[in-house]
Amino acid sequence: MDSWLRFSAQSQAKERLVRAAQYACTLLGYTLQKGGAAAELRRTVSQLEAHMSLTRKLLRLGNSVEALEAAKRAIHLSDSVLRLCLTVSHLNRAMYFACDNVLWAGKTGLISKLDQQKWSQRSFRYYLFALILNLTRDVYELRLLMECEARYRATKAPPSPYPSTTLPNNSPTAALPVMSVRLRKQLHLFVTVLFSNPPLLLDLLKNSCDIFIPLDRLGIYPTGTGFVGACGLASSVLSILTMVHPWLKLKP
Amino acid sequence: MDTVVKFTSQTQGKVHVFRATQFACALSTHVLKSNPDRRDLVAKLQDVEANMNAGRKLFRLGNTINSIEAANRSMQLSDRVLCLCLTAANVSRALYSLCDNVLWASSVGLIRDINKECWSLQSSRYYLLSLIMNLTRDFYVVLQLIMQRARDKHFRQKMSQHVSESPEVAEVVIPQLDALLFLLFESLKSHPSVALDTLKNICDLFGPLNKLGIYQTNAGVVACCGLISSMVGILTFAKPNLNINT
Incomplete structure (x- = not known):
């Protein structure tokens, strides 16, 4: 009960719950459509989804300021790659929220002659760019950790007792098993690093799920309503998880 | 920032x-309603x-749980009057939230075949009861402050000085009433949190009173009171020292 009170006191937490409900409705709508359910039920689910979407737009009205504040904080990071990725990502998020606010004003009738399609596309473009930068940051962090882990293993592991058994590089057929071993080692390293860093794993999963939404909406990589709904729901659940357990949130 | x-x-x-x-939109709508040129804006x-x-x-949607939790906490209060008022207020608020959730589910089409008007009136009833209990608590706290002040020697001197300072006023106004009002004013001035909470609850009261037809005003008055109440709410939230404790 106490954790629920703490959780629901944050506006972002409630926004995430509404987002999860919205994508659950998207997924449910797709399932009902495939299953040939009654048109009235499908209409109710669609109406509920639209209501959730509009409410989320309302809840995000002040978020541009927060994104700009986050960008201002990210400028002071010592790592140049992180600084670039996070600052530009936050600026894109601020632009995405600004477009979202314009869309909200259009949907509520404050701006009557608004090309909603154009503004929606613009909004998703900024969202996509923000996600690409977040994924770049995740990959960069992952590479750093993998290098660190590889160095640690190299210092721990004893040198090979059979130096003569190393295969010559000039033979392409002989190089294949070496490549396979190296690839397997890299893969093992990748899995080890990810599982020993749950915040990075969750952030990577979350951004990977999220990226399909703008890709589908912009028509770059159409996947369909069901897949978008599933990805959105998975991403929202992961996001809620990082809020319930703050240690799972990737910092900075 | x-x-x-x-x-x-x-x-x-x-x-x-x-x-x-x-409420600002509701007030603006009420003001501009009579102007035919502003139909689009309205x-x-x-x-x-x-x-x-x-x-x-x-x-x-999740506020029922919050209210139940608040009722649980207020049950542990040592002061009987505060315990009763706050527990009843929180339980009423929980029931009001519950009715509100049913109304929301109905508005989005999740629940059909319910009497919206009946549920809306029930919701207003619980809200009114919650406000009455909160106001009772406010008056009880004010009464305690007045009694505390009346016992204070320094304050009694200050009060007699105030009454003797303005004899022409004292002739018109009943001295006891003047003293009581001075006492009330000074008590509220030294405890702005109580004054703000009382003002907020009084303003909120007009909404359900109007809806239930107990004391009918108009949309403008309700919106204006709602706006004042919201502003007070924002103020007490931004400055936690202005928020009434317990």
Whole structure:
């Protein structure tokens, strides 16, 4: 009960719950459509989804300021790659929220002659760019950790007792098993690093799920309503998880 | 900037802002309604008001749990009157939230075949009861402050000085009443949190009273009172020292 009170006191937490409900409705709508359910039920689910979407737009009205504040904080990071990725990502998020606010004003009738399609596309473009930068940051962090882990293993592991058994590089057929071993080692390293860093794993999963939404909406990589709904729901659940357990949130 | 970020990051902060916006739209609609040239603007304001209302209803979905938890906490209070008032107020608020959730589910089509008017009136009844209990608590706290002040020697000297300073006023006004009003004013001045909470609850009272037909005013008065109440809510949320404790 106490954790629920703490959780629901944050506006972002409630926004995430509404987002999860919205994508659950998207997924449910797709399932009902495939299953040939009654048109009235499908209409109710669609109406509920639209209501959730509009409410989320309302809840995000002040978020541009927060994104700009986050960008201002990210400028002071010592790592140049992180600084670039996070600052530009936050600026894109601020632009995405600004477009979202314009869309909200259009949907509520404050701006009557608004090309909603154009503004929606613009909004998703900024969202996509923000996600690409977040994924770049995740990959960069992952590479750093993998290098660190590889160095640690190299210092721990004893040198090979059979130096003569190393295969010559000039033979392409002989190089294949070496490549396979190296690839397997890299893969093992990748899995080890990810599982020993749950915040990075969750952030990577979350951004990977999220990226399909703008890709589908912009028509770059159409996947369909069901897949978008599933990805959105998975991403929202992961996001809620990082809020319930703050240690799972990737910092900075 | 930092204050804005901190304020909007909390659920209640945003809810207060939405509530203020909703009542500001309602008030503007009431003022501009008679002007035929502003029909377009009135329609826009009504749309925004409806949107804010729907958003707030969705945002309040988990509030029943919060109210029950608050009732649980207030049950442990040592003061009998405070314990009774606050527990009853929180239970009423929980029931009001529950009715509100049913109304929201009905508005989005999740629940059909319910008497919306009946549920709306029931919701207003619980809200009114909650406000009455909160006001009872406020008056009880004010009474305690007055009694505390009346026992204070320094304050009694200050009060007699005030009455003797203005004999022409004392002739017109009953001295006891003047002393009581002075006592009340000074008590509230030294405890702004109590004054603000009382003002907020009095303003909120007009909404359900009008809806239930107990004391009918008009949409303008209700909106104006709602706006004042929301502003007080924002103020007490932004400055926690102005929020009444317990």
